[in-house]
Amino acid sequence: MDAEKPPLEILLCAPRGFCAGVVRAIDAVEQALNLYGAPVYVRHEIVHNKYVVDALKRKGAVFVEELDEVPDTSAPVIFSAHGVPKSVPDAAAGRNLFAIDATCPLVTKVHREAQVHHKRGRHILLIGHRGHPEVVGTMGQLPDGAITLVESAEDARTLMPREPDNLAYVTQTTLSLDDTAEMVAILRARFPTMSEPHKEDICYATTNRQEAVKSVAPRVDAMVVVGAPNSSNSQRLREAAERAGCARAVLVQRAADLDWTVFGDISRLGITAGASAPEVLVEEIIDAFAVRYAVTVETVTSSHEDVFFPLPRALRPDAAE
Structure with missing residues (x-):
């Protein structure tokens, strides 16, 4: 069967996918469910990825856009990785809600x-x-x-x-x-006297994922970015691929979203994933291409990441004792 398929070399960008802030935010919801049971309320999508959000919903997380959708409850209310205005924790305190801040450090x-x-x-x-x-x-x-x-x-x-x-x-x-x-x-x-951040505000994960895409994009016929349309860092990866010389760069959430007319005659494909996209979705995309092409996969590593952020204090192992 493979003999009839056109060959396709996949260059897998590394690093890709989950960053330390996303891992911490997802772990926060899962640990809150472990410690306190369902429901756990989450204000806004904990991270911008439907697959992740749907998986947490099945475990008992209830997602709301605003605090006024949360009933008077003793259940935890978690703020998403993106951060919230000061008015939100103030309102939670005013209602004596058990608020847990999962804002990325x-x-x-x-x-x-x-x-x-x-x-x-x-x-x-x-x-x-x-x-x-x-x-x-x-x-x-x-x-x-x-x-x-x-x-x-x-x-x-x-x-x-x-x-x-x-x-x-x-x-x-x-x-x-x-x-x-x-x-x-x-x-x-x-404004030459303007004060600047001591250290770049654009986070290490955004930087590393964009640099990985820039190294791969000029070498491939097309690039797939796995991520959500409302994910800023995923959209920037698609733009970075285009700027680096890959005319066919697409952002998709799942394999089902792939438009096969875009790929046709390609022989080399780049794949990356935004910081809130789980690796299982990257594997799903590779499997979808393997149905149509004789695939080989090579990982192209531009940097290594070892960043870790501990859970919010209320969710650390001794918190519920």
């Missing part, structure tokens, strides 16, 4: 930076995407008007802050490295 770092700049009297420029939960959460750390959102190079060029000599910038953690570098360069040129 690297997002919390951005929140703290913004708070420090605000205390020092600086106006903050936040480079990010309007409406993304992480941006909503970061802007919600400070009073209205304390942060200005910068979404594009055009925004960076035309922004007219009230105190141009008293600025600081922070960024969403899941942005395009190239887009962000362009915006920062424009802002630096316009």
